Structures are given as structure tokens and as C-alpha cells.
Amino acid sequence: MNNCKISVIITIYNMEQYLDKCIQSVINQTYKNLEIILVNDGSTDGSFDICLKYASIDKRIIVINNSNEGLVKVKISGIKQATGDYITFVDADDWLDSNAYELVVNMSDDEDMITYGLLEDYTFKNVEKYDQIDEGVYKENDIKNAVLPGIFADNYFFGFNILPNLVCKFIKRDILCNCINKVSTDVAIGEDLDFVVQSLNLTRSLRVIKICPYHYVQREKSMVRTSVSDKAVIGLYKDLMAIESDINEADWKKQVCTYMSFILQLKKMNLFINNSSFFYKLKNKKIVVYGAGNYGQAFVEAVSDELHAEVLAIVDSNWKNIEWNVGKIIAPEDIVNIEFDMVYIAVLNENVCNDIKNNLLGMGVDENKIMYYGIKDVDLGEVNKSLELIEQYALYNFM
Numbered sequence: 001m002n003n004c005k006i007s008v009i010i011t012i013y014n015m016e017q018y019l020d021k022c023i024q025s026v027i028n029q030t031y032k033n034l035e036i037i038l039v040n041d042g043s044t045d046g047s048f049d050i051c052l053k054y055a056s057i058d059k060r061i062i063v064i065n066n067s068n069e070g071l072v073k074v075k076i077s078g079i080k081q082a083t084g085d086y087i088t089f090v091d092a093d094d095w096l097d098s099n100a101y102e103l104v105v106n107m108s109d110d111e112d113m114i115t116y117g118l119l120e121d122y123t124f125k126n127v128e129k130y131d132q133i134d135e136g137v138y139k140e141n142d143i144k145n146a147v148l149p150g151i152f153a154d155n156y157f158f159g160f161n162i163l164p165n166l167v168c169k170f171i172k173r174d175i176l177c178n179c180i181n182k183v184s185t186d187v188a189i190g191e192d193l194d195f196v197v198q199s200l201n202l203t204r205s206l207r208v209i210k211i212c213p214y215h216y217v218q219r220e221k222s223m224v225r226t227s228v229s230d231k232a233v234i235g236l237y238k239d240l241m242a243i244e245s246d247i248n249e250a251d252w253k254k255q256v257c258t259y260m261s262f263i264l265q266l267k268k269m270n271l272f273i274n275n276s277s278f279f280y281k282l283k284n285k286k287i288v289v290y291g292a293g294n295y296g297q298a299f300v301e302a303v304s305d306e307l308h309a310e311v312l313a314i315v316d317s318n319w320k321n322i323e324w325n326v327g328k329i330i331a332p333e334d335i336v337n338i339e340f341d342m343v344y345i346a347v348l349n350e351n352v353c354n355d356i357k358n359n360l361l362g363m364g365v366d367e368n369k370i371m372y373y374g375i376k377d378v379d380l381g382e383v384n385k386s387l388e389l390i391e392q393y394a395l396y397n398f399m
Contacts (some may be wrong), residue, residue, distance in 0.1 A: 001107050007035045007084030007173065011074045015092035016046040018217070024053050025095035027061075029103040036061045037078045042068030047092070067389040072185045075166075075195065079176050086114075086170040089342055092212035093217050094167065099351065100213035104170060111137060111205040114170040115162060124318050128212050132161045138206040143223030148200045149247045151350045158262045162200070168214050175202045182242070186235035188228045193369055194239050201245055228267050230394035236263065237387055257383045264386055265373070266295060269302040273388045278377045281342070282305040288338055290356060291346035292316040292329050295297035298347045310338055336363055345372035 012019065026036055038051040038061060048065060055061040064077050079087060081111065090096070092145040108114045117130040138147055153159030178195035179198040189196055200206070240256045264272040275281045287309050289300055303309045314324055334344065343365060345353045360370055388397055 004085040007076030007082035007087045010090045012092040013041045018093035039064045089166040089390045097213040111207040112203040114207040116209040116213040118168045118216045119212045121217045140204045166192045184235035186231040188232035190236045269298040285341040288343045290315045296346035350374045
């Protein structure tokens with residue numbers, strides 16, 4: 001792409017433990033025409049000092065020091081500062097292969113947006129994630145008629161045909177600048193998807209590349225565990241519904257509500273459970289929860305508080321490496337030693353849930369005693385009811 005300039009925005013909040021590795025992986029890229037923008041969002045640890053250290057030794061680095069303004073404003077600060085042909089993002093606890101940007105540049109040809117894969121780094125495994133559409137170039141008509149309307153997978157729950165992460169995107173600077181006023185600053189979860197959807201709606205050409213040079217580190221104490229405000233949830237929903245395109249409104253609303261049911265289960269689980277006929281099946285039951293991740297933790301608390309279910313055990317395939325103050329994590333094979341009414345698979349990926357279900361069936365667990373939330377279980381009326389309640393709470397708290 002003729003030695004185009006790439007603005008790399010690294011967003012930072014209390015990341016001193018990981019920041020050196022992250023910044024070094026960017027400054028040591030084999031592709032050198034970079035502008036590196038470090039946006040410190042009011043860190044209270046040594047992150048800002050680390051930023052200043054690198055700015056003193058690499059003239060490509062610009063440091064912005066915000067006062068804890070939130071995820072969207074941090075990204076907007078970086079976008080406004082950027083002067084590159086393209087903008088890409090890096091999370092401060094992640095890192096990249098040294099040739100990541102060189103690969104992307106060499107495999108592209110001045111498209112408005114370039115999307116590629118990432119490697120989810122867990123302490124015990126790595127998982128490659130790619131866009132679920134064919135590699136190649138998509139023009140404006142394809143984007144408007146197929147790519148954008150189909151960004152959410154419609155055959156399994158919480159699936160994306162285009163990865164929602166900004167960290168594996170190159171986006172033309174003028175496009176992101178035009179998105180600044182389209183993404184609500186209230187949004188505190190799903191902001192990457194918000195920016196990606198808004199950008200796709202303005203994109204005339206899209207390049208899809210099947211490589212994964214970005215290491216997306218999965219930590220136990222992640223942002224997804226933090227609480228978000230009612231305004232943040234409603235802000236995300238309204239942003240996505242405000243897309244001005246030729247997409248069939250009813251189809252788009254169905255896709256967005258399906259995505260929002262994922263957000264609600266992570267961030268507003270108690271309220272969502274109270275408005276879901278699916279979860280009512282667990283009322284007063286003795287259950288085993290399979291999955292000790294972020295969703296599993298939210299689920300255990302909510303199902304106990306709201307439905308008075310008795311959680312007999314928490315199961316996870318990585319049981320040896322997980323510490324959880326709610327109770328002991330046991331191995332999957334130990335399920336057969338427990339007398340329970342239901343096993344709930346607390347994983348928000350339907351393909352993974354189906355694999356776990358098959359494993360449980362192989363152990364002799366009755367199929368009628370296995371539950372997980374899938375695409376067929378999304379009730380648009382119930383999701384809308386939850387969103388309406390959250391909007392009422394947001395308005396009440398604002399008054």
C-alpha cells in the first residue's frame with residue numbers, strides 16, 4: 001500500500017504489569033511507518049511513567065493523558081490525534097507478532113477497511129479466531145447488501161461473521177473520524193462492535209485476510225467482569241439501531257436484540273433472568289453449573305438470588321487452574337458423582353456448548369437434564385422488555 005502511514009492507538013488504564021511488552025511489540029514492528037499514540041486514561045499506577053519513558057526514546061510516540069474519561073472517549077482522543085492513512089488499535093495488555101503490520105500491508109491494496117484474525121491467548125491454550133466470510137475484497141454493494149446485514153451470525157448464539165474487535169482492523173482515518181459522533185460516549189461495553197458497525201456502514205471496500213498475528217490475552221480479571229451503567233447498555237442498543245442503511249429494519253432489530261441478549265446476560269443477568277421464560281425452568285432446582293468463566297460467575301450469583309436454585313457444584317475443563325471464592329471447581333468427569341436436577345452450561349458460545357453437551361452425553365448424563373442458551377432461545381419480546389426496564393432505570397437515575 002505504498003508505505004502508507006499507520007496510526008496505532010494504544011488505550012491504557014492501570015496496565016503497568018503488561019505495558020512494556022505491549023509497547024515493545026509495536027515499536028519493534030518490521031513495518032516502520034507508524035505513528036504510535038499512547039492514550040493514558042487517568043491510570044493510578046505507573047502506566048503514565050512507562051508511556052513517557054518510551055516517548056523519550058522513540059520519536060514516533062505521542063502521549064495523551066486523559067482523566068479517566070472512559071473507553072469511548074479514550075478511543076476518540078486517539079482518533080482525533082491520528083494523522084495516519086489508517087488507524088488501528090491495541091489493548092495495553094495484548095501484543096503482536098513482530099511482522100504483523102507488514103503482513104497486513106503487503107496483503108492489502110488501499111481498501112477502506114482491512115480485517116484479519118487474532119489469537120486468543122489463555123494460560124492453558126490458544127484459540128485462533130477468524131472472520132467467518134471468505135478471504136478477499138468486498139465492494140460497496142456487497143458490504144451494504146451482505147456483509148453489514150450479516151455481521152451477526154444467525155445460526156448460533158453470540159457469533160460474528162466479521163470479528164467485532166477493533167484491534168484486528170485497519171480503518172481509513174477519515175472513516176473513523178466520521179464515526180466519532182455516531183458512537184455514544186455512554187457506551188462502556190461493546191464499544192468496539194459499535195465502532196466497527198458504524199465504520200462498515202461508511203466503507204466502500206473491505207479486505208478480509210485469514211491471518212492472526214494479534215495476541216488477544218485473556219485474563220481472569222478482565223473488563224467484562226466490571227459493572228456497567230444502565231445508560232451504557234441503552235447507549236449501545238440505540239447506536240446499533242440508528243444505523244442508516246438499506247438493511248431490512250425488522251431483520252436488523254432481530255440481530256441487534258440477539259446480540260443485546262448476550263450483553264444483558266453478562267452485565268444485567270439478574271434482571272434478564274427475571275424476564276426470561278427460558279431460565280424459569282431452573283427455579284428451585286438443584287443444579288450443576290458447567291463453566292467458571294465470566295458468564296459462569298454472573299450466572300451462579302443471579303440464579304441463586306433470583307430463582308433460588310441450589311448450585312451444587314461448578315465444573316470446568318480447566319478446573320486445576322481456576323481459583324474461585326464462590327466454591328471449589330471440579331473436573332467434568334466428577335459430575336456423575338452428583339445428584340442434580342439440571343446441568344447448565346454457562347458458556348456464551350453455542351458451538352462450544354454443543355461440544356460440551358456431547359461430552360456430557362458420552363458420560364451418561366440424561367439429555368433432558370442439560371441446558372444452555374442458544375439462538376433458538378432468544379425471545380425478542382423478553383429482550384425488549386429487559387431493555388425497556390433498563391431505559392426506565394436510566395431515565396429515573398438521570399432525573
